[in-house]
Amino acid sequence: MGEREEISRGLCAGESYRAIASLLGRAVSTISREVSNNGGRDVYRAIAAQEGALDRARRPKQCLLARRPALRLTVLILLREEWSPEQIVGHLRRHHGDDPGMEISHETIYRSVYTTRWKVIPRELCKRLRTGRPIRKNKRHTVKGQWRSQITDARPIEERPQAAADRSEFEHLEGDLVIGSNNSQVATLVDRKSRFLTVVKLASRHTTVVVPALAETYERMDPRLRSTLTWDRGMELAPHKRFTADTGVDVFFAAPRSPWQRGTNENTKKLLRQYLPRGTILSTFSQDDLDAIATKLNNRPRKCLGFRTPAESVALKLGDVPDRAVTATAQLDDLGLELRRERTARARLLLPHALHDGHPPGAEAPDLRCPSKRIKPKLSLRQSMGRTGSCFDNAAAESFFALLKEEIRTRRWPDRASARAEIFAFVETFYNRQRLRRHPYWGYLTPLESRQRFEQEQALAA
Numbered sequence: 001m002g003e004r005e006e007i008s009r010g011l012c013a014g015e016s017y018r019a020i021a022s023l024l025g026r027a028v029s030t031i032s033r034e035v036s037n038n039g040g041r042d043v044y045r046a047i048a049a050q051e052g053a054l055d056r057a058r059r060p061k062q063c064l065l066a067r068r069p070a071l072r073l074t075v076l077i078l079l080r081e082e083w084s085p086e087q088i089v090g091h092l093r094r095h096h097g098d099d100p101g102m103e104i105s106h107e108t109i110y111r112s113v114y115t116t117r118w119k120v121i122p123r124e125l126c127k128r129l130r131t132g133r134p135i136r137k138n139k140r141h142t143v144k145g146q147w148r149s150q151i152t153d154a155r156p157i158e159e160r161p162q163a164a165a166d167r168s169e170f171e172h173l174e175g176d177l178v179i180g181s182n183n184s185q186v187a188t189l190v191d192r193k194s195r196f197l198t199v200v201k202l203a204s205r206h207t208t209v210v211v212p213a214l215a216e217t218y219e220r221m222d223p224r225l226r227s228t229l230t231w232d233r234g235m236e237l238a239p240h241k242r243f244t245a246d247t248g249v250d251v252f253f254a255a256p257r258s259p260w261q262r263g264t265n266e267n268t269k270k271l272l273r274q275y276l277p278r279g280t281i282l283s284t285f286s287q288d289d290l291d292a293i294a295t296k297l298n299n300r301p302r303k304c305l306g307f308r309t310p311a312e313s314v315a316l317k318l319g320d321v322p323d324r325a326v327t328a329t330a331q332l333d334d335l336g337l338e339l340r341r342e343r344t345a346r347a348r349l350l351l352p353h354a355l356h357d358g359h360p361p362g363a364e365a366p367d368l369r370c371p372s373k374r375i376k377p378k379l380s381l382r383q384s385m386g387r388t389g390s391c392f393d394n395a396a397a398e399s400f401f402a403l404l405k406e407e408i409r410t411r412r413w414p415d416r417a418s419a420r421a422e423i424f425a426f427v428e429t430f431y432n433r434q435r436l437r438r439h440p441y442w443g444y445l446t447p448l449e450s451r452q453r454f455e456q457e458q459a460l461a462a
Contacts, residue, residue: 174265180282
């Protein structure tokens, strides 16, 4: 009270805040805040300021929503609509900016939701928030620097061989766990160069289970395909020295909270989630089931491999490509040029038979392998070339050839004519008439339905 009297007398004498602060031994900001909170220089009175301070210091004190019923009702309504506190505050400022009784901060709403003893917002409304947490998460409560996030003598990823970093050699793998429900998990091992995947069944994520299972898996691998392993900071591989002694494989660890340093493994885990979605009880899958899933992914063409499959890449490395794979690939390469010349008449860009010099369906189509100068005037086509190394310029054809390659991978034909007839039958009977493709405006249609819809719109426009 005495200091407030000095402030009041100093203001009446016309002294500055700095002079009053020097007299009282206080900061200038403290004097300025005291005067501003109690009406300013012209109306400041020591008694009124003291009574206000005592009133603000009384406890217990009702929270803001308890003191403003109208504001509380509005917040409850918007929380039930699953709005976030920040959205609620922004809405109130936009539509009730002139009403002091409707002012509130998002932090006050959060505290009212999670402080149940205030009893201003029902507890069940915390489930309407985006996270649905029953207890608010404290940003300061982390495991950074604790013993459980430390691995003894962990070799950082920067010490990994250059061949592993630039993907110039096979045998450098990345690994991690895929977590399911009911405390179930599997381990993944992915080759950085070939993207070849191995999935390992685990009964537990404890080190006494994970390390022996990985060591056994490595023992079954070809020695030419195992040299290093890059893992995350999970404690399941804390005894990495024992793993290295058992397998001869050097283990390197990514930096904490840096999954992008193991991008190959993270991307493959995303592909694996197609077959093992989140919430799946992974313990119900046998090792044979996991091997079958890995085989599916290993026989799926990858754009980064030039649309080779990981299995083909590994087979080429080992020099034991299956004969049937070589046969199918050679046949596809042999037919590639001719199929590209025919793609204007078949597949996604199927042209009407009327443009084929009146040839009806079933009759022999004209030879489209003529120079482009002869085709363009008759079909009103404009010729263009894709950029070098940019396969997405011809994405429709590339997508079709990837599907066709997958279809004929295990097929063998006695001669070229039989292969041509069966492939064209596949295009006409399945690809054009049964395979659904997503159109940005018309939804899921077959290529034939899309062409018919386009022709209808052209006729209506004319």
